[in-house]
Amino acid sequence: MTNIFGLNLTELTSLITDLNLPKFRAKQIIEWLYQKHATSFDEMTNLSKDLREKLAQEFTIERAKSCDRLDSSDGKTTKFLLEFDDGIGVETVLMRQPYGNSICVSSQAGCNMGCSFCASTLHGMARNLSTGEILAQAMFIQELLNQTGEQINNIVIMGSGEPMLNYDNVLNFIRLVHEPYCLNLGYRNITISTSGIVPGINKLAQENLPITLSISLHAPNNELRIELMPINKRYPIEEVIKAAVNYANTTKRRITYEYILIDKYNDNMTEAVELCKLLKNQLANVNLIPINPVKERNYNRPSLARIKAFAKYLNDHHLTATIRQEMGTDIQAACGQLRNKHLAK
Numbered sequence: 001m002t003n004i005f006g007l008n009l010t011e012l013t014s015l016i017t018d019l020n021l022p023k024f025r026a027k028q029i030i031e032w033l034y035q036k037h038a039t040s041f042d043e044m045t046n047l048s049k050d051l052r053e054k055l056a057q058e059f060t061i062e063r064a065k066s067c068d069r070l071d072s073s074d075g076k077t078t079k080f081l082l083e084f085d086d087g088i089g090v091e092t093v094l095m096r097q098p099y100g101n102s103i104c105v106s107s108q109a110g111c112n113m114g115c116s117f118c119a120s121t122l123h124g125m126a127r128n129l130s131t132g133e134i135l136a137q138a139m140f141i142q143e144l145l146n147q148t149g150e151q152i153n154n155i156v157i158m159g160s161g162e163p164m165l166n167y168d169n170v171l172n173f174i175r176l177v178h179e180p181y182c183l184n185l186g187y188r189n190i191t192i193s194t195s196g197i198v199p200g201i202n203k204l205a206q207e208n209l210p211i212t213l214s215i216s217l218h219a220p221n222n223e224l225r226i227e228l229m230p231i232n233k234r235y236p237i238e239e240v241i242k243a244a245v246n247y248a249n250t251t252k253r254r255i256t257y258e259y260i261l262i263d264k265y266n267d268n269m270t271e272a273v274e275l276c277k278l279l280k281n282q283l284a285n286v287n288l289i290p291i292n293p294v295k296e297r298n299y300n301r302p303s304l305a306r307i308k309a310f311a312k313y314l315n316d317h318h319l320t321a322t323i324r325q326e327m328g329t330d331i332q333a334a335c336g337q338l339r340n341k342h343l344a345k
Contacts, residue, residue: 003062005033006132008176019058021051027181029055034182037143039063064090064136082140084133088126091159092137094144097325100153101145105137107170108161113195114230115216117260119294120160129161131172138177152183158193158214164200171204174211187211193258195231196240205243205250213247214256214287215240219266220274228266241278248283255284260291261307263300272313285320 004012013026028046032038039061041052064082067089071078078094090106109126111118134157142152155177157163163170174190177183191212194200204213217240219225225232232240244255257279261267275286288311290301302310307323314321 001058001060003130003132004029004059005061005063006130006135006172006176008172008179009181015059019054025051030181033061034139037139037146062132062136064133064140066140080140082137084136090129090133090137092141093159094141101141101150102154102156103138103141103152104156104159105134106159106161107134107157107163107166111161113162115195115218116228117218117262117291117294117299125161128166128169131169131176134169134173135176135182138183142183152185154189154191155185156191156193156214158191162195162197163192164194164197164204167200167203171207174209191256195229196235196237196243197231198235198239198243201240201243201247205247208251210251210253212253212256213244213251214258215244216260217257217286218260220271220278224266224271228260237278241282244284245282253283255282257284257286258289259286260289261302261310262291263302263306265299267302267306267310269309269313272310276314276317276319279319285322286314287324288314288321289324 002015004015007015007030009026009030012030013023016026016029017023025047029044032044036043038044041047041056041059041061044052044055047055062085064084066080067083068081069078076096080092080094081089082092083089088109090109092106093104095102095104106129108128110123111120112125114121137159138152138155145151157170157174170192174187174192177185177190178187187210191214192204193214193216195216201213201215204211216229217225217237218228219237222232222237225237244257247253248255259266259275279286288307290307291299293299293301311321311323
């Protein structure tokens with residue numbers, strides 16, 4: 001049977017008309033799926049009993065169930081491990097911030113990028129997530145927020161996985177949550193993060209969507225970046241920067257470069273100087289992220305003095321840099337940590 005959760009109105013209308021049903025039924029069903037959060041056809045009370053039974057024979061509504069939940073002590077961050085019908089688990093995070101509720105969704109179950117600092121890569125990648133599975137993460141949290149009359153204000157596709165290697169499903173998800181019958185979320189409230197898959201960045205630039213592009217940079221030169229991110233062997237830093245500049249020029253959207261700070265490794269003044277030269281005169285900002293230590297990785301967090309000194313140098317040399325507000329450190333909110341804990345059982 002066909003899982004209809006994750007379909008847009010055009011796709012669902014096509015399936016409905018194939019069953020010789022009127023087109024307006026698709027709109028009714030999609031409202032039940034994405035606005036009323038129905039998990040079965042029995043809940044769709046404005047459809048006849050015979051129609052509900054017919055739909056149940058043809059289609060399924062596959063959502064996600066919660067396997068684990070961790071809440072930060074300050075109440076601002078909640079991390080969920082959600083599981084799909086085949087037993088695959090993914091992580092999703094809710095961050096309650098002064099400017100609204102942000103969620104971080106995963107695009108793949110696990111990751112095969114092999115970044116040396118990241119927990120998501122420890123067990124490799126299980127598989128890509130479908131459009132519906134990415135949407136299920138957002139809808140799970142929206143249902144939670146409905147209890148207090150809140151809504152999702154921002155979505156970042158920064159969870160486990162490389163979105164550009166699951167491009168079609170990720171773009172379908174982005175377009176779907178933008179629809180008024182779904183989450184009605186503005187494109188400017190969506191951020192997609194990549195480790196630097198150049199063809200994906202160039203393709204995204206042509207989509208004519210004003211979404212924010214975030215690039216995991218983490219080093220200002222090829223030698224250091226290869227040590228941290230093996231993907232740099234395939235897409236060297238010069239190619240990544242060229243694609244980013246093209247994206248900014250095409251979309252008129254500022255690029256965010258993510259830069260993890262690792263004690264006495266890539267947080268020296270030498271790297272700060274190189275970074276300023278690399279990003280000079282770009283429509284960009286740098287998001288500095290003190291590393292969230294992973295026990296399997298031998299990296300340490302810099303002192304506050306080193307973090308501030310690095311940020312000050314960038315800002316003093318006309319490169320806008322901010323230090324990411326830490327959220328969920330006490331619940332191991334770094335990508336992959338909760339999923340890995342369950343895989344180890």
